[in-house]
Amino acid sequence: MNPSKTEQNGRLRIRGRVEPGFESVRQLFENQMRTMAERNVQLCAFYRGKKVVDLWASAIGDDTFTADSLVNVFSSGKSLEAIAIASLVSRGLVRYDAKITQYWPEFGANGKDGLTIADLMRHEAGLANFDTSIDMEDLFTENIKQNAVGRIIEEHAPAYREGDGGKREYHALTRGWIVNEVFRRVDPAGRTIGEFLREEVSGPLDADVVVGVKETEMPRVSKVHALGFGYVLLQSLIPRFLGRRIVHNIFQILGRLIRIVPSMIKSRRAGTPPPLTGMTGMGFFNEPGFARGETPSANATCSAGGLAKIAAMMSAGGKWEGREFISDEAWQAMHEHPVKADMGAMLVTRFTQGGVDCFTPCTAQSTRIERDFNEGREGFYGWMGLGGSIFQWHPKRDIGFAFVPTSLHVLDFLNERGKRYQAEILKCVETIER
Template sequence: MSKDANIAVIHGETTPGFESVRDLFTINMNRWEEEHAQLCVYHRGQKVVDLWGSKGAPSNFQPDSLVNVFSSGKSLEAIALAALIDKGLLEYEKPIASYWPEFSAQGKDSITVADLMRHEAGLANFDFSIVADDLLPARIKANVVGKHIENHPQHFRDRDKTKREYHALTRGWIANELFRRVDPDGRTIGEFVQQAISEPLNIEVAIGVSEEQFQRRVPITPMHPLKHLLATFKPKLLGRKVLHNAAQLLSRLFMLVRTLFRGSSKKWPPPIDGMTGIRLFNDKTLAMGETPSANTSASARGLAKVAAAMAAGGTLDGHTILTPSAWASLHASPVYSVMGGFLPCAFTQGGVAYFGPCNTQSSWLEHAFNRGREGFYGWMGLGGSLFQWHPEHEIGFAFVPTSLHMLDLMNERGKCYQDEVLRCVKRLKLSA
């Protein structure tokens, strides 16, 4: 392997028709601020892209190395709840309190499962910090976290404009409490994912890693926002290390900053005790605990295989994750709204985003969010990861980087690969 830290070494393969994806991956790994990354894609149940790369030498980064994919894991918690729908144990339109009576305290009796999954529960922030030890499965089952949630009131930043506010960490903590109460075996979402998804599909996708898995978990490296911002001023022809130029990034940040200044003046404590930055998610105790919305550890291979099953209607290689009816229910009733006061998006009743087509009336934000990934479902993770599926074209897609571009707010760096995959699939259809 090259000793030049500026040259990325790419491994893996693509099947005929997808060679351009490898070309793009190679170009971008060398062009952008990257350390390690994996890219895996399935088409019609077959793996067509399986790439990984690193800069510098030596590197122990492998295609099955585990990386925290942050909010990309939200789609796994959505799948977990859909599995309860499958068994007739849960209904999206029913109040959470009908399954968890204590949740009704502080006026929360009318919040439905769909409200939670669409980020409309009014619980985007908690007025307490969770201790990392309390996120271990045994502590979760002792209701250490649940009792705090039960007594927590709703809070909306500006309910008259939108109920939708990103429940970045809290959705997963609440969904986990709901899931373990409804699941006949009392499992947590992490235990369900291990037993019902990872083991049958022979993959490693973990919400709460084992000791052995933690040893193979590659730390994430956040790119400092100031470094990212300064990098945007360098012209692309002179080797800009990030996707956007200064004007593009500042226009995106302007919308976010404007929203923050218009928002509530309420001060919230850090969601996790002692949290001063995103590097806390490299911590062992936090990695072994369950924060389904933010600490899934996986490889692109593992996520892409789950996405392939979802793209095929819930079944892959003879294993059914969701029956057709539960799959349809998960994807049903996408509701378009503005999240957090600036991001227009559509979430289904089951809690996965639908990325729809844009038109001439669409805002530039909608274009940034959707253009290039039209027809995909799923979500994305802080700084870069993507875990999404495209039912129409039967595409399962996953991009997992270790370098987090914190200011790439809509994960457009990974969207470049989705766009190219869609082109490849359409070319293959035309040539068939």
């Protein structure tokens, strides 16, 4: 890699290295750190098993923020739970087309008996919202094993989107809770996803990726901060050439809100309580108690370097340095049968039976929102997290990618500021491979 360089411009600190051929990624990183509303950021990418981008920065002069700092990546953790289920498939313990009741008989109560593992992984289980809030302590590993969450899920009935009859609805927090219950019942050691990841994935790979932060790890956690709605609206009025510090202008934001807000209101059915007891705002996600529990769909706490290494293992077919994490057959099954469906708000997704989205080239018939969602990340699999994080892999190009910010641009619904890095890395790789 190029020699490490530290830039100090006021409070801005930029550190890290890139391999020859990826210099433009560093240039983009430096530019975005100067011009976007960022606080602390990590960016890491592997290509053909080699780390080619390893950058981290603080725009607020935070010298405690390093490449090893841990950050909540929210829904990027959904791809970790998909990997956990794929590991069970790899050992012949689970089939994607099997009914969930085959592994968890009590789950079938109240009309859920026909749901399959694939239905759950594609966000088509009709369980996007629970009719009761989960207590934070019930998500501690020891309480999960006492079926504190499982009992709530067992008693719940499915409910689907009203109006259009579509089954796909974003299970923002609930998919991880349900998958964890399935996983611990099937895993021969009775482990939760958090325990499994430490022992079978992040531990062997030496990757800073955890679900359920331990007390000794808390000092390494960097808090997340959401941009204020008023700040975003004011910034959206500024033309890009005059220094707008967010991706979208006012017209783009309002256009997205017009599509997304009605869908969000519909999804929060009348009388539906918040997912977690005491959840009143974004500050809740910085609570140590929330970090300690296991909500795989919304509280994986990771470094970009750790996520990118796992993504590199996935891009290489589930293998890393001679060790098989997922068999060829299970890896293929995880990425098979992407089903195109509207997930609400006109957002068309292509979730595979293994629960990762497949990003594809657009056509002349593609909508603007489809283009914004897919263009620049064609060929990647995985997902992304609230406010910015991205954890994805590109099997054809053998790229593992992760972007982890602490500044949450919540109205950048499709994580397009991070997508800029994906697009630039793809350009670099295409140039190298010519």
